[in-house]
Amino acid sequence: MRLVHPLIWWLWALLLATFVIRADNILIAAAVASAVTLVVVKLKSDNYWSKSFALSIRLALLIIVVRMLIAITIGVPMPGQILFRIPSITLPSWMVGIRIGGDVTSQRLTSTFHEVIIIATVILLCGAANSLASPHRMIRSLPKAMYNLGVALSVATSVLPQIVKSIGRIQSAKRLRGQKTRGIRAWRGIALPLLEESLERALDLATAMEARGYGYHGKTTKYRVEPFTFIDLVMIASGVYLVLLSATLLSHFGVVVLALFSLVIVASPIAIVKR
Amino acid sequence: MISFKDVSLIYPNAERTILEELNFEVFEGELVLVIGHTGAGKSSLIKLINGLVPHHTGGILSGEITVAGRSTRQLKPGQLSDVIGIVGQNPINGFVTDIVEEEIAFGLETMGIAPEVMRKRVEEVLDLLSLAPLRNREIASLSGGEQQRVAIGAALVLNPKVLLLDEPTSALDPIAAEEVLSILHRLVHDLGLTVILAEHRLERVIQFADRIMRIGDRGDVSIGTPGEILAHSPIAPPIVNLSKALKLPEVSLSVREIRRRTESIRNVLQDIPLPQPAADNNGEVLLSLRKVSVAYGDKYALTNISFDIRRGEVVALMGRNGAGKSSLLKSAVGQSPIISGEVLITGRDPKNMDGKALIKHVGYVPQEPGDLLYGESVIDECLLADKDNGVAIGTTLAIYENLMEIPNINAHPRDLSEGQRLGLALSVILSANPDLIILDEPTRGLDYVAKSKLVKILQNLVIDSAQNRSVVIATHDVELVAEVAAKVIFLAEGEIVANGPTRDVLTASPAFAPQVTKVLAPAQWLTVAEVVNALGESAI
Numbered sequence: 001m002r003l004v005h006p007l008i009w010w011l012w013a014l015l016l017a018t019f020v021i022r023a024d025n026i027l028i029a030a031a032v033a034s035a036v037t038l039v040v041v042k043l044k045s046d047n048y049w050s051k052s053f054a055l056s057i058r059l060a061l062l063i064i065v066v067r068m069l070i071a072i073t074i075g076v077p078m079p080g081q082i083l084f085r086i087p088s089i090t091l092p093s094w095m096v097g098i099r100i101g102g103d104v105t106s107q108r109l110t111s112t113f114h115e116v117i118i119i120a121t122v123i124l125l126c127g128a129a130n131s132l133a134s135p136h137r138m139i140r141s142l143p144k145a146m147y148n149l150g151v152a153l154s155v156a157t158s159v160l161p162q163i164v165k166s167i168g169r170i171q172s173a174k175r176l177r178g179q180k181t182r183g184i185r186a187w188r189g190i191a192l193p194l195l196e197e198s199l200e201r202a203l204d205l206a207t208a209m210e211a212r213g214y215g216y217h218g219k220t221t222k223y224r225v226e227p228f229t230f231i232d233l234v235m236i237a238s239g240v241y242l243v244l245l246s247a248t249l250l251s252h253f254g255v256v257v258l259a260l261f262s263l264v265i266v267a268s269p270i271a272i273v274k275r
Numbered sequence: 276m277i278s279f280k281d282v283s284l285i286y287p288n289a290e291r292t293i294l295e296e297l298n299f300e301v302f303e304g305e306l307v308l309v310i311g312h313t314g315a316g317k318s319s320l321i322k323l324i325n326g327l328v329p330h331h332t333g334g335i336l337s338g339e340i341t342v343a344g345r346s347t348r349q350l351k352p353g354q355l356s357d358v359i360g361i362v363g364q365n366p367i368n369g370f371v372t373d374i375v376e377e378e379i380a381f382g383l384e385t386m387g388i389a390p391e392v393m394r395k396r397v398e399e400v401l402d403l404l405s406l407a408p409l410r411n412r413e414i415a416s417l418s419g420g421e422q423q424r425v426a427i428g429a430a431l432v433l434n435p436k437v438l439l440l441d442e443p444t445s446a447l448d449p450i451a452a453e454e455v456l457s458i459l460h461r462l463v464h465d466l467g468l469t470v471i472l473a474e475h476r477l478e479r480v481i482q483f484a485d486r487i488m489r490i491g492d493r494g495d496v497s498i499g500t501p502g503e504i505l506a507h508s509p510i511a512p513p514i515v516n517l518s519k520a521l522k523l524p525e526v527s528l529s530v531r532e533i534r535r536r537t538e539s540i541r542n543v544l545q546d547i548p549l550p551q552p553a554a555d556n557n558g559e560v561l562l563s564l565r566k567v568s569v570a571y572g573d574k575y576a577l578t579n580i581s582f583d584i585r586r587g588e589v590v591a592l593m594g595r596n597g598a599g600k601s602s603l604l605k606s607a608v609g610q611s612p613i614i615s616g617e618v619l620i621t622g623r624d625p626k627n628m629d630g631k632a633l634i635k636h637v638g639y640v641p642q643e644p645g646d647l648l649y650g651e652s653v654i655d656e657c658l659l660a661d662k663d664n665g666v667a668i669g670t671t672l673a674i675y676e677n678l679m680e681i682p683n684i685n686a687h688p689r690d691l692s693e694g695q696r697l698g699l700a701l702s703v704i705l706s707a708n709p710d711l712i713i714l715d716e717p718t719r720g721l722d723y724v725a726k727s728k729l730v731k732i733l734q735n736l737v738i739d740s741a742q743n744r745s746v747v748i749a750t751h752d753v754e755l756v757a758e759v760a761a762k763v764i765f766l767a768e769g770e771i772v773a774n775g776p777t778r779d780v781l782t783a784s785p786a787f788a789p790q791v792t793k794v795l796a797p798a799q800w801l802t803v804a805e806v807v808n809a810l811g812e813s814a815i
Contacts, residue, residue, distance in 0.1 A: 172610050173646035176639045177703065178630035178663055193645065196689065201368050207331055208369030212382040212429070213356030219387035223380035223397065 004273050006133030008232045013129035015239025016266060017122045023246045023258070026114055029121040031259040035266035036128045042270045044131050051164075056127020060120035067119075071112035074100050080107030156202075166197050231272050238265050276437060276469045277301040277324060282338035283494075284319060284328065293319050295494040297338070303436070304467040306459070306483055308474060308501070310510050311490030312722050314692050317473040318364075320490065321439050324471060325359040326352045343436050356382065360430025361439040365446070366422050367415070375417070375425055376401070376410045382433045396432055404428045404458060419596045420451025424458065431462070437469045438462070444479060445719060448595045448751045450786050452479055459483065475722045478512035478754065478790050481505075482529040502526045510723050513754055513790040516803045521810075530793045537794065540810075545798050547809045552776045553761055558586030559621075561711045561745050562607055562637075567616035569602045569769075576602040577769045579616070584711065584745050589737055591756040591777070592749040593787065594766035600749040601642075603766065604713050607747075608639050621710070634664065638704030639713045640697070645689065647700045653691070654684040656699060664707040675702035678732050694725030701732070711745050712736065718752045730758045757781060757789040757801040777801065 016036070020029050040053045073086070077099050088101035170190045209215075242262060249258050282297040293316040301307050309317050322328040326347040329336045340347045343358045352359075363369050372378045379400055383393045401407045404424045409417065414425060423443055430438060440459070444452035460483045462468045474480050487504040489497050497504060505515045506526045518527045521540055527533035534541075562584040569577040577599045584590055592600050605611040606618050609625035618625060620636045628636070641647065650656030657671040664671075675681050679698045682691055688699060697717060704712065718726050736744050750756060756763060756777060763780040765773035765787075773780045782792050782799045791800050800806050 169641070169643070170646050172605075173641050173643075175610070175630050176608060176634070176641065177647055177660075178634040178707065192649070204363060204365065204368035205371070207327055207352075208361075208363065209371055210331060211325060211327060211352050211356060211359075211361045212371075212385060213353045213433070214371075214381075214385045216351070216353035216356070217386045220384050221387050221390055221393065223377060223384055223390065223393055 004132075004235065004269070005228060005232055008228075008235055009133035010129045012235050012239050012269075013125045015236070015243055017125045019239070019242040019246055019262070020118060020121050020125075022243060023250065024114075024118065025250075025255055025259075026117050027255050027259045028262055029117050031263040032266050033121045033124050035263045036125060038267050039269050040128045040131055043273055051131070053124075053127045053131040056123050056130070059127075060123045063123065064116050064120055067112060067116040068109070071108055072104055074098070075108065077103065078105050078108040078111070080105035083109070163194060163198055166194050170194060234272070235269060238268065241265075276303045276305075276343060277471070278339075278341050280339040282323070282336070282340055284316075284323065284334055284336050286334045292494045293334075294323075294490070294496065297496050299488070299496070299498050301469060301471065301486075303469055304463060305485045306463045306470045306472065307498075308472050308477075308480055308484035308487045309490065310473075310475065310477065310487060310504075310508070312492065312510070312724065313475065313694070313720060315490040315492060316494060317475075317490060318441050320488075320496075321361070321441050321471060321473050323347075324437070324439055325355050325361055326350060327361070356435075357386070357433050358435055359437045359439060360427075360433060360435040362423070362426045362430050362441070362443055364442045366426035369426065370414050370422075370429075373413055373415070375406060375412050375414060378414060378425055379406075379428045379432050382429060386433065396434075400428045400432045403431070403462075418451065419447045420454050423447065423451070423455050427455070427458065431468075435468075437471065440470065440472045442473055442475065444474065445476065449479075449753060450595060452476075452751075453786070456480055456483060475510070476512075476752070477510070477723075478514065481512055481514070501528050512723075513803055514794065517791055517794060517806065520803050520807050530790065533794050541795055541798065544795055544800065544806065544809065549778070549799060550805060550808075552778065556585045556588055558588075558743065560585055561621055562747070563619045564603075564606070565617050565619075567606060567618055568614050569599070569606060569611045570614050571612060575769055576611070577606070580769075580771055581616075582764060582771065582774060584747060586710070586745055587737060587743040588762060589733065589746045589748070589760045590762045590764060591760035592747060592764050592766065593751070593753075593756065593780075598766040599769040600766055601715060602769075604639070604715055604747065604749055607711070607713060608633060608637055631665075634704070634707040634709060636709055637711045637713060638701075638707065638709035640700050640704055640715065640717065642715045642719065644697045644700035644717075647703060648688040648696070650688060652685050652687055653682065653699060656688055656703065657684075660703040660706050666706055666708075671702050671706040674705050675699060678702060679728060692725070693720035694722075694728065697721070697729070698732075705736075708742075709744075710742065711747065714746065714748045714750075716750055717748060718750060718755050726752075726755065730755065733759050753781060753787050753789045754802075757791070758804075 016032055020032050023029075044053065076097055082103045083106055085103050086101045088099060091098060091100065167190065170193055174190070242265060246258075249261070253261070278300045279297045282294065283292055284294045285292045309320055311317050319328050319334075322332065323336070323340060324342060324347070328334055330351050342355065345355065345358065347355065370378055371381050376397060380393060380397050383396060388396070401410055404427060406421075406424060406428055409421060414422060417425065427438070427440075427443075444455055447455065456479055459470055459472070463470055463483075472480060472484075481501060484501050486498060487501050489504050489508055489510070491497070502525060505511050505528075514528065514530070514533060515526050518525070518533055521537060523533070523536055527536060560583045564580050564582055567577060567580045568575060580603065592603060594600055602611050606613060607620065607625060609618070609628070620628070625633055625637065648656055650659050653675075654672065657675060658668065660671040661668050672684070675698060678701065679695070682695050688696060691699065717729060721729060733746055733748075737746055748755070748760065760777045762775065763773065763777050764771055765780055773783065778799050778801060781788055781801065782796075785793070789801055791802055791806065795806070800809075
């Protein structure tokens with residue numbers, strides 16, 4: 001049992017995303033999504049990065065809802081069984097092929113649902129990588145040539161979780177002035193102090209890195225060397241395997257077996273990786 | 276070790292020079308304290324030494340600064356990182372990694388130190404700062420004092436000759452501050468480290484300083500021994516004010532010193548009766564907590580808290596960082612996740628009041644008073660507050676003018692000094708005319724002058740107003756509590772451990788006792804004013 005290199009988590013997540021897109025199947029996407037959720041729940045650390053997974057779940061759900069609503073109201077008409085009918089707007093003749101309102105067919109809904117589940121899974125995978133691999137650890141493994149990128153990334157990523165905190169603080173302050181905390185006007189009031197505070201934080205961090213000599217010395221060394229090991233290899237190999245053989249596996253075993261298979265493969269880090 | 280020759284600093288577009296014609300030298304192994312009003316240029320001076328000003332912030336610099344024989348003119352701060360370590364005000368903003376050990380190693384990694392050497396150095400620093408038990412902890416989960424120690428460790432690991440600290444204890448409770456300062460003291464004595472420390476809460480650090488550098492309002496700087504400088508400085512801790520008030524021939528800086536010199540006076544004071552505590556307050560209950568427990572997730576912040584705040588009281592809420600002070604204050608405005616018990620504001624649950632109704636009862640100034648402000652200028656802010664609170668135009672501005680000498684009304688609230696901003700936020704709150712005023716850490720960024728103004732304002736709020744308001748303050752500042760509060764509620768780990776008159780609670784624990792009490796113990800005097808009053812009757 002050992003830690004996995006942060007880069008490996010990202011690579012693993014990207015490979016899985018490729019697999020999901022290639023397999024292009026709701027069942028498989030669902031299998032991967034649930035396995036990844038399991039991995040995150042079991043392996044995430046307690047730091048604030050781990051919260052990004054919860055955030056990505058919300059984002060995924062939001063995308064599903066919005067996409068389905070759009071599918072119902074707008075889009076290219078699709079033939080098929082009509083489920084229900086909503087009032088439609090007649091569009092000028094040059095906008096042929098587009099409808100607003102009108103017939104909603106089952107084909108339209110299933111194809112959209114299919115597409116949006118794949119997107120949601122990919123978003124979930126990104127969230128998972130973010131919460132499993134601390135961006136801080138990853139940035140420090142960047143080569144020296146990427147010095148400026150390193151500073152920019154550290155600053156950007158460290159500001160994010162702080163912003164979430166600041167929003168909460170400023171929102172509660174708005175209530176203390178007897179104001180509503182929702183609505184565009186309220187957000188304008190929040191955005192400015194937030195921006196200022198984030199910039200200040202970012203500047204503080206950049207200053208601290210500068211004062212500690214980041215980027216001024218030729219060769220850097222590692223305090224904790226994180227060598228690539230067998231586990232990293234297994235994780236990457238399993239990802240590559242899924243991507244390359246998805247078509248063959250699909251035709252050979254059928255969807256249900258492949259979905260179960262990928263569920264097991266994707267969840268396997270739980271057994272071999274230390275949190 | 277550090278030498279300044281004819282150094283002046285001005286920021287472009289600034290109306291005044293920040294620092295003018297600085298000439299001084301700091302020798303090896305000295306601990307120099309930098310004092311001055313907020314905004315006088317303490318931070319600029321600190322950052323000048325390692326070149327962050329002007330290399331990182333801009334500004335026009337003339338003159339010559341050398342550190343350990345190296346001129347900072349050509350060298351960037353990063354190139355000086357092996358000679359100078361710097362620790363900022365909010366260490367959490369400057370951490371690059373997530374784990375204690377890795378944070379300390381970061382500076383070594385960037386310098387390309389060999390892994391074996393690195394291990395040894397990290398080990399040494401962990402031991403030096405007593406961080407070994409925390410080595411694998413996530414930095415975000417540490418207390419303020421521990422984080423500050425990590426920041427000092429991260430700066431020390433490169434074996435610098437000079438350590439710069441910009442208000443390292445301003446966010447810490449008295450015990451955590453003590454912890455950080457005693458470590459600094461040890462570093463100076465054991466390693467011969469040169470330390471430059473900017474601080475505005477002098478009562479804690481004054482005894483450790485070899486020399487003091489005072490930045491005046493016009494950017495002029497005087498440097499000398501603590502006794503020399505503090506004898507004529509408006510910025511002075513209570514212990515200095517006490518020695519002045521007692522007309523001691525010399526200004527005393529430590530409790531031990533002044534106790535030796537005041538034996539006879541102490542005997543006199545011993546026999547003078549202490550001021551009578553105010554009679555029991557039977558006023559209307561404004562805020563009442565009944566067996567309140569607050570939890571974030573499965574972590575309890577408060578357990579079974581019960582107390583009342585009555586009309587006309589000033590109550591201080593004290594306790595270490597994380598003891599639950601903020602959770603308690605927030606429960607009064609319905610912003611804490613209460614899991615049992617009830618909170619009542621004049622008989623109603625604040626959770627069920629809408630914003631407009633709430634501000635008529637409770638005025639809450641958060642830790643960052645700027646959070647409350649969203650106007651483009653002072654006058655704009657005041658007019659917005661008039662409109663929000665449904666009062667006649669000009670009310671807020673009048674309150675502000677009444678509180679303090681107001682700055683330019685066209686200035687942006689963010690450009691005000693900490694004290695002015697606090698005053699503005701307070702005026703905005705007061706214009707809704709609440710009965711109960713809550714302040715969370717109001718003195719954090721205030722110097723002594725601004726603080727004594729705040730003390731007057733708070734006293735006026737309670738005593739002089741016909742309305743008989745109440746004030747609740749959460750603070751680490753024992754001296755403030757001694758001056759204004761009649762009652763103290765002391766929290767530890769989410770429970771009330773003491774609740775009683777200020778004199779009883781403050782004198783009970785040495786860590787939270789004000790300086791005057793420490794000096795005059797066992798007699799329970801709290802403030803210089805009290806002592807002067809008492810002695811006024813019998814001649815000194």
